[in-house]
Amino acid sequence: MIRANVILAVTKRNFRSYFSGILGYLFIIVFCVAASVMAFNSQFFASNQANLDQLSQQFPLLLLFLIPAITMTTWSDEKKLGTDELLFTLPATEVEILLGKYLSVLGVYTVAVLCSLVNGLILSWLGTPDYWQLLSCYFGYWLSGASLLSIGMLASALTNSATVAFVLGVVFCCVPVFIGSLSRLAEWVMTLFGSTGQLYELRTALNGLSLEQQLVDFSRGVIPLSSFCYFAFLTALMLYLNFVVVSKRRWNASEAVGMEVQYGTRAVCLCITFVSLLVMISLWPARADFTSEGLFTLSDATKQTLNNIEDGQQITIQAFVSPEVPSDYSETRRQLLGLLREFDLRGGGMVDVRLVDVEPFSEEAEEARALGVAPQRLQYEQDGKFEEAEVFLGAVVQSPTDNVEIPFFGKGLPIEYELTRSVRTVAQEERLTIGVLQTDANVISGGGMGGGRDWEIVNELRKQYKVISVNPSRPILAPDKADDSEDDDSDETDKPAENFDVLLAIMPSSLTQPQMDNFLEFVKSGKPVLIFDDPCPIFAQSQFGLSMAPKLPKPSPGGGMMGMQRQQPEQKADGGALTSLMRTLKVEWDNGRAVYDKAEPHPQFSTLPPEYVFISRGGKSSQAFNDEHPITRNLQDIVCLYTGTIQDAGGDDDVEFEALLTTSGQSGLLDWEDYISQSFSPMTMSPTAQINPSPKRYDDKYSHVVAAHITSDDDDTPLNVVFCSDIDMVSDWFFLERNRGNLDIAFDNVTFVLNAVDKLAGEETFIPLRSRRAELRTLTYVEDETRSLREKLNKEEKEADELMTDRLDEARKELQAEVDEVEKRADLDPRSKSALLKQKQDQLNRKLDLDEQELEREKNAKIRKAGLEMKREIRRVENRVRMFAYVLPAILPICFGLLFLGLRQLSETQSISAERRRR
Numbered sequence: 001m002i003r004a005n006v007i008l009a010v011t012k013r014n015f016r017s018y019f020s021g022i023l024g025y026l027f028i029i030v031f032c033v034a035a036s037v038m039a040f041n042s043q044f045f046a047s048n049q050a051n052l053d054q055l056s057q058q059f060p061l062l063l064l065f066l067i068p069a070i071t072m073t074t075w076s077d078e079k080k081l082g083t084d085e086l087l088f089t090l091p092a093t094e095v096e097i098l099l100g101k102y103l104s105v106l107g108v109y110t111v112a113v114l115c116s117l118v119n120g121l122i123l124s125w126l127g128t129p130d131y132w133q134l135l136s137c138y139f140g141y142w143l144s145g146a147s148l149l150s151i152g153m154l155a156s157a158l159t160n161s162a163t164v165a166f167v168l169g170v171v172f173c174c175v176p177v178f179i180g181s182l183s184r185l186a187e188w189v190m191t192l193f194g195s196t197g198q199l200y201e202l203r204t205a206l207n208g209l210s211l212e213q214q215l216v217d218f219s220r221g222v223i224p225l226s227s228f229c230y231f232a233f234l235t236a237l238m239l240y241l242n243f244v245v246v247s248k249r250r251w252n253a254s255e256a257v258g259m260e261v262q263y264g265t266r267a268v269c270l271c272i273t274f275v276s277l278l279v280m281i282s283l284w285p286a287r288a289d290f291t292s293e294g295l296f297t298l299s300d301a302t303k304q305t306l307n308n309i310e311d312g313q314q315i316t317i318q319a320f321v322s323p324e325v326p327s328d329y330s331e332t333r334r335q336l337l338g339l340l341r342e343f344d345l346r347g348g349g350m351v352d353v354r355l356v357d358v359e360p361f362s363e364e365a366e367e368a369r370a371l372g373v374a375p376q377r378l379q380y381e382q383d384g385k386f387e388e389a390e391v392f393l394g395a396v397v398q399s400p401t402d403n404v405e406i407p408f409f410g411k412g413l414p415i416e417y418e419l420t421r422s423v424r425t426v427a428q429e430e431r432l433t434i435g436v437l438q439t440d441a442n443v444i445s446g447g448g449m450g451g452g453r454d455w456e457i458v459n460e461l462r463k464q465y466k467v468i469s470v471n472p473s474r475p476i477l478a479p480d481k482a483d484d485s486e487d488d489d490s491d492e493t494d495k496p497a498e499n500f501d502v503l504l505a506i507m508p509s510s511l512t513q514p515q516m517d518n519f520l521e522f523v524k525s526g527k528p529v530l531i532f533d534d535p536c537p538i539f540a541q542s543q544f545g546l547s548m549a550p551k552l553p554k555p556s557p558g559g560g561m562m563g564m565q566r567q568q569p570e571q572k573a574d575g576g577a578l579t580s581l582m583r584t585l586k587v588e589w590d591n592g593r594a595v596y597d598k599a600e601p602h603p604q605f606s607t608l609p610p611e612y613v614f615i616s617r618g619g620k621s622s623q624a625f626n627d628e629h630p631i632t633r634n635l636q637d638i639v640c641l642y643t644g645t646i647q648d649a650g651g652d653d654d655v656e657f658e659a660l661l662t663t664s665g666q667s668g669l670l671d672w673e674d675y676i677s678q679s680f681s682p683m684t685m686s687p688t689a690q691i692n693p694s695p696k697r698y699d700d701k702y703s704h705v706v707a708a709h710i711t712s713d714d715d716d717t718p719l720n721v722v723f724c725s726d727i728d729m730v731s732d733w734f735f736l737e738r739n740r741g742n743l744d745i746a747f748d749n750v751t752f753v754l755n756a757v758d759k760l761a762g763e764e765t766f767i768p769l770r771s772r773r774a775e776l777r778t779l780t781y782v783e784d785e786t787r788s789l790r791e792k793l794n795k796e797e798k799e800a801d802e803l804m805t806d807r808l809d810e811a812r813k814e815l816q817a818e819v820d821e822v823e824k825r826a827d828l829d830p831r832s833k834s835a836l837l838k839q840k841q842d843q844l845n846r847k848l849d850l851d852e853q854e855l856e857r858e859k860n861a862k863i864r865k866a867g868l869e870m871k872r873e874i875r876r877v878e879n880r881v882r883m884f885a886y887v888l889p890a891i892l893p894i895c896f897g898l899l900f901l902g903l904r905q906l907s908e909t910q911s912i913s914a915e916r917r918r919r
Contacts, residue, residue: 002093002095002096002099003092003096006091006092006093006096006100007096007099007100007103008100009100010092010096010097010099010100010101010104011100011101011103011104011107012104013100013104014074014100014101014104014105015104015107015108018070018073018104018105018108019108019897019900020904022897024108025893025894025896025897027066027069027070027112028108028111028112028115028893029890029893029894030066031062031066031112031115031116032112032115032116032118032889032890032892032893033886033889033890034062034066035055035059035062035116035119035889036116036118036119036122036885036886036888036889037886038054038055038058038059038062039052039054039055039119039885040054040119040122040881040882040885040886041054042878045603045779045782045878045881046603046604047604047744048601048602048603048604048778048779048782048783049777049778049779050123050126050127050128050129050777050778050779051123051129051130051133051134051777052119052123052134052137052219053219055119056137056140056215056218056219059141059144059215060144060177060211060212060215061177063144063145063148063173063177063211064170064173064174064177065170066109066112066145067109067145067148067149067151067152067169067173068152068155068165068166068167068168068169068170068173069166070105070108070109070112070149070152071105071149071152071153071155071156071165071169072152072155072156072162072163072165072166072169073156073162073165074101074104074105074152074153074156074157074165075101075153075156075157075165075246076156076159076160076161076162076164076165077162079159079160080160080161080162094243094246094247095243097246098239098242098243098246099239101153102149102150102153102239102242105149105152105153106146106149109142109145109146109149110142111893111896112893113138113141113142113145115889115892115893115896116889117138118888118889118892119885119889120134120138121888122884122885122888125781126779126780126781126782126881127777127778127779127780127781128777128780129777130221130291130292130775130777131292132221132290132291132292133220133221133290133291133292135290136218136219136220136221136222136223136290136291137218137219137221139218139223140214140215140217140218140219140223140227141215141218143218143227143228143231144211144214144215144231146231146235147176147230147231147232147234147235147238148173148176148211149235150234150235150238150239150242151169151172151173151175151176151234151238152165152169152172152173153238153239153242154172154238154241154242154245155168155169155171155172156168156169157242157245157246158245176209176210176211176234177210177211177212178210179206179209179210180206180207180209180210180212180213182206207330208282209230214227214230214231215227216331217287220291220295220296221289221290221291221295221296222287222288222289222290222291222296223287223288223290224286224287224288225281225284225286225287226278226281226282226286229277229278229281230278233274233277233278234274236270236274237267237270237271237274240266240267240270241267244263244267247263283341284341292775293772293773293775295772295773298342298346298416299416299420299768299769299772300768301420301765301766301768301769302416302419302420302769303346304765305420305423305424305427305765306343306346306347306351306423308424308427309347309350309351309423309427310427311350313350313399313400313427314350314352314399314400315347315350315351315352315397315398315399315423315426315427316351316352316353316354316397316398316399317340317343317351317352317353317354317395317396317397317398317419317422317423318354318356318371318395318396318398319336319337319340319353319354319355319356319394319395320356320358320364320367320368320371320373320392320393320394320395320396321333321336321337321355321356321357321358321392321393322357322358322359322375322390322391322392322393323357323358323359324389325378325389325391325393326378326389326391328378328411329378329391329393329411332393332409332410332411332415333393335415336393336395336409336415337355339415339416339419340353340355340419341353343419343423351423356368358375358392360390365392368392368394371396371405372394372396372405372407373392373394373395373396373405373406373407373408374394374407374408375390375391375392375408376390376391376393376408377389377390377391378390378391393408393409394406394407394408394409395409395419395422397419397422397423397425397426398426399426399427401426402425402426402428402431403426404421404422404425404426404463406418406419406422406463408739410738410739410740410741411739411740411741411742412737412738412739412740412741412742412743412746413738413739413741414769414770414772416769416772417766417769417770417772418463420766420769421463421464421766421769422463424765424766425463425464431464431465431466432465432466432501432502432761432763433465433466433467433468433499433500433501434461434465434466434467434468434500434501434502434503434504434757434761435467435468435469435470435476435500435502435503435504436458436467436468436469436470436504436506437470437472437476437503437504437505437506437508437519438469438470438471438472439472439505439506439507439508439510439511440507440510440548440554440555441506441507441510441537441540441548441727443455443457443458443504443506444458444467444469445469455730455731455732456732456735456736457504457730457735457753460735460750460754461504461754461757464763464766465501465757465761468500470500470503472511472515472516472518472519473514473515473518474518475518475521476503476518476519476521476522477518477521477522477525477527478499501528501761501762502527502528502529502530502757502760502761503522503527503528503529503530504530504757505519505529505530505531505532506531506532506533506727506730507532507533507534507537507548507727508531508533508578508581509533509550509572509576509577509578509591510548510550510554510572510576511572511573512554512570512571512572512573513571513573515573516573516574516580516581519581520580520581520584523581523584523585523719523721524584524717524718524719525718526712526717526718526719526720527720528720528721528760528761529720529721529722529760530721530722530724530753530756530757530760531581531721531722531723531724532724532726532727532729532730533550533578533589533591533644533723533724533725533727534549534550534642534643534644534725534726534727534728535549535550535551535590535591535592535593535594535642535643535644535672535725536549536594536641536642536644536675536676536689536691537549537642537727537728538641538642538728538731539727539728539731539732539733541691544679544688545679545688545689545690545691546676546688546689546690546691547688549576549689550572550576550577550578550591550592551576551591551592551672551676551689552576552678552688552689553571553572554570554571554572576591577591578591582649584717584719585655585710585719585721585723586648586649586650586651586652586655586657586710587646587647587648587649587657587708587710587723588646588647588648588649589644589645589646589723589725590644590645591644592671592672592676593644593645593669593670593671593672594611594642594643594644594669594670594672594675595611595613595640595643595644595645595663595667595668595669595670595704595706596609596610596611596613596667596668596669596670596697597610597613597614597615597663597664597666597667598610598666598667598697598699599614599616599663599664599666599667600614601614601616601637601778601783602614602616602637602745604744609693609694610667610697611641611642611670611675612639612640612641613639613640613641613643613663613667613706614637614638614639615637615638615639615640615661615662615663615706616636616637616638616778617635617636617637617775623662623703624661624662624663624664625660625661625662626658626659626660626661628658629658629660629709630755630759630764630767631660631709631722631752631755631756631759631767632660632661632752632755633771634767634768634771634772634773635748635751635752635755635771636746636748636773636775637745637746637747637748638661638729638747638748638749638752639729639747639749640661640706640726640728640729641726641728641729642675642691642726642728643706643725643726643728643729644706644725644726645663645669645704645705645706645725646705646706646707646708646723646725647704647705648708652712654712654713654714655710655711655712655714655719656710656711656712657708657710658708658709658710658711659705659707659708660705660706660707660708660709660722660724660752661705661706661707661724661752662703662704662705662706663703663704663706664703665701665702665703666699667699667700667702667703667704668697668698668699668700669700669704670695670697674692674695674696675691675692675695676689676690676691676692677689677690677692678690696801697797698798698801699798706724706725706726707722707723707724707725707726707752708722708723709721709722709759710722710723720760722756722759722760724756729749729752729753730749730753734747734749734750735750738750746773748771751770751771754766754770755767755770755771758770781881782877782878782881785877786873786874786877789870789873789874792866792870796862796863796866797863797866800862800863804855804856804858807851807855811848811851812848815844815847815848818840818844819837819840819841819844822836822837822840823837
């Protein structure tokens with residue numbers, strides 16, 4: 001029978017002894033300061049996120065030295081001072097003493113973790129962190145430290161030297177910290193004997209047993225049952241080994257060998273039991289989601305989708321997964337397997353999940369390829385070398401009437417959304433149809449300039465909708481069914497397009513007048529239309545410049561190399577200005593005017609020009625997204641490249657203009673001539689445009705609308721149009737990056753496009769699920785401190801430009817005055833005056849050019865100096881925050897130590913009789 005009062009007595013004795021000197025407080029101070037240094041490093045400010053991701057990555061290394069420092073005297077000092085014999089003669093069992101000592105060191109570690117909670121207060125000062133996620137994160141820190149404490153105690157029980165106990169503790173703790181690297185050692189040993197194989201299963205198993213891997217979920221705000229049991233089993237096993245070592249003092253010398261074999265066998269059996277239980281528990285994805293947004297809990301959309309599967313309808317999910325993936329994709333693989341398990345359990349008999357392990361060059365690999373799941377060749381770093389592997393990580397969702405292929409789950413792909421959307425798509429009897437307008441952007445094969453492959457947006461839409469190509473050269477608006485018979489004998493080219501639910505029009509500014517008339521007829525019918533156009537489409541940029549823009553003429557149909565025969569290009573409707581469309585929508589849009597925004601919510605992209613507009617909820621950009629509209633309600637980050645702007649023209653109360661995407665107040669406008677210089681390409685035999693990377697920018701202090709939803713219930717001209725003045729946000733790069741997930745920030749460009757299609761199609765089920773992500777919690781304090789610096793820099797740039805302009809105007813006036821004096825001279829004949837004027841003008845123009853170059857150098861030097869000063873000031877702000885974050889965590893343990901030592905000193909003084917006290 002274990003007695004709690006005895007355990008408590010031993011705990012108090014050891015806990016107090018730890019804080020009897022300065023060493024205990026010193027360890028806690030070092031721990032708190034080191035944790036702050038790891039948490040608030042340079043990468044913390046570069047990522048601009050109010051979380052402890054940087055600390056979580058390095059926390060196992062911090063424990064590697066803190067835990068042995070706490071536990072090194074637990075048993076060794078007892079042996080060194082000879083108090084261990086006295087301790088075990090007390091009326092207490094060895095188990096009670098062991099548990100008492102463990103609870104004492106756990107209490108010391110708990111005090112250290114509680115003191116480091118100051119990091120959470122610092123995050124609250126810098127921004128608005130997810131407090132529940134922080135609690136989950138610190139709970140993981142506490143559990144990991146608690147398990148390593150039992151290992152450190154084992155090291156202390158093996159020696160009577162605290163120094164040796166510390167070294168052994170570090171060595172023992174290295175096992176759970178670096179166990180994931182043992183497979184590499186094994187593979188290296190195999191290469192010494194000529195074997196080139198890789199231990200896939202061993203590496204996966206060892207990575208799963210590593211402390212770093214077990215902390216991943218906690219740092220994300222999730223407490224998984226498997227990780228909790230991992231720490232509990234590890235602690236129990238190490239405490240049992242502690243008990244065995246402590247019990248050796250009672251073994252007879254003659255029975256020592258037999259006892260060692262007996263207890264060693266027990267320990268091995270206990271280890272096997274714990275590992276087996278851990279494997280069984282890991283098969284059940286039980287986890288508690290503590291994130292504020294519930295990111296790791298099956299969404300209502302998923303549950304509704306599974307519940308709405310009709311009785312008797314059988315849906316099969318075949319997942320083809322490589323048994324070994326690069327470390328960057330290990331978390332994706334784990335999440336995929338866990339979600340497939342959830343779908344299998346919640347789907348009952350109507351959802352059949354088939355998991356296929358795919359080895360390279362196997363029959364399973366050929367089956368996966370035949371079903372549309374293609375492997376990806378991924379490069380990854382291992383042992384300082386870049387290697388390449390062919391990885392299967394895809395699925396096929398099938399029903400008797402339909403099937404959807406998910407070729408590859410990339411790091412940035414929302415797995416739950418992809419699975420749920422695919423299940424719902426195949427469960428429907430008929431898909432909705434999306435029509436893609438053929439334009440010069442060549443979005444869908446069969447239209448535009450010479451055909452080609454489909455854009456990624458088309459491939460993405462095909463996972464949920466039926467997608468067709470719409471030819472604008474013939475009527476787009478389908479007639480009523482009653483009129484179908486009238487068109488049976490008409491020419492095929494004159495027949496209207498197939499009926500569809502939403503029209504996607506990318507770059508309608510390239511349409512000819514007859515095509516524009518057909519397009520406007522469809523828009524005026526009130527049917528849903530999603531329009532993307534752009535004054536400066538970067539996707540069409542090549543080494544020769546922009547080959548496609550509303551301001552540029554259409555390319556020649558027969559264009560080619562110089563000297564080749566070509567046809568005269570057609571003319572764009574309204575000269576590419578979309579005047580008739582804008583008049584219909586009651587909005588204003590300049591086909592050459594671009595927006596820039598100097599707000600930098602993500603410092604890691606600060607080297608990009610301001611024409612890369614970041615629309616973000618970070619900082620004070622609370623109106624960047626329309627929170628009342630389902631398309632943008634849950635979006636966090638969007639980046640647009642040389643985007644245009646639209647605004648409500650007003651004057652019609654029947655038309656509702658809802659802004660969806662808006663820039664910050666640190667933005668301005670650039671005219672076509674400001675950022676573009678036109679030229680001619682001999683390759684395409686057509687005009688091109690070169691982008692000026694450093695145009696003159698003047699902030700107008702206004703926010704500019706990039707995208708809007710325009711609706712009208714007018715019976716004569718009903719409208720339902722989403723217009724976005726940037727095509728690049730729908731270009732292939734963002735779709736591919738969404739899959740690869742290589743950036744630290746998950747941009748919502750793809751989400752915005754798909755949300756807009758779903759909203760227009762009346763299919764809003766997936767919008768909350770697709771937009772599901774953690775709230776963007778930036779370092780608002782740093783942003784506020786640096787915002788004034790950026791405004792000051794912009795003011796100085798503007799003043800330098802104005803000063804340069806004024807001085808050039810004065811120089812031109814002076815030069816013109818000299819020219820006028822020559823013209824007024826009556827002593828010269830006309831020929832001499834003309835020659836003298838020409839000579840004078842050439843001389844003055846050269847001087848003006850020299851003055852302009854000198855003024856330009858002075859202006860650039862002034863701007864460069866102001867920019868460098870701004871960067872230095874930003875570094876000062878970051879350093880000030882960093883120093884505060886380093887000093888503050890040390891104050892609490894210092895105050896606690898002074899209070900504890902002061903109280904002990906007062907207690908000792910009061911215990912001395914008054915006669916013996918010094919006066």
